[in-house]
Amino acid sequence: MKDEELYDSFTKEEMEELSDEAKERWGHTTAYKESEQKMRRMTKEQMDVIKKEGDDILKKGVSLIEKNIHSKEVQDLIAEHYKHLSNFYTPNTEMYKGLAEMYIGDSRFREHFEKYHPKLPQFMHDAMIAFVENK
Numbered sequence: 001m002k003d004e005e006l007y008d009s010f011t012k013e014e015m016e017e018l019s020d021e022a023k024e025r026w027g028h029t030t031a032y033k034e035s036e037q038k039m040r041r042m043t044k045e046q047m048d049v050i051k052k053e054g055d056d057i058l059k060k061g062v063s064l065i066e067k068n069i070h071s072k073e074v075q076d077l078i079a080e081h082y083k084h085l086s087n088f089y090t091p092n093t094e095m096y097k098g099l100a101e102m103y104i105g106d107s108r109f110r111e112h113f114e115k116y117h118p119k120l121p122q123f124m125h126d127a128m129i130a131f132v133e134n135k
Helices: 012-026 030-041 044-063 072-087 093-105 107-114 120-133
Strands: none
Touching: 012 030, 044 072, 044 120, 072 093, 072 120, 093 107, 093 120, 107 120
């Protein structure tokens, strides 16, 4: 898969910025290297399926947003989200907690999730933290 296909929702400048930032922050990690290998082997069709799965997870999150984050239904969704990450790298609870923090702390993530629902970033964060604490 080419970068242009992977980051088709971003401008070329944003794509370069995100790619450079990821490499700078995590380029030395096993997860980054694993992700790079997996992404390069993906076809556009495979990535489209993965993007749709991610979109479906977030839409389901919106439908559960008023539920208790500890409920079985919410935690099942978060388990699905956690598993979904394996399309890119092998997640662990420490990484997942860091991702949860990015969902509320990084404006790019927050704004993306707010397009689905204004409360979604905080809901995902809180449910992900509960998931990690229960593992």
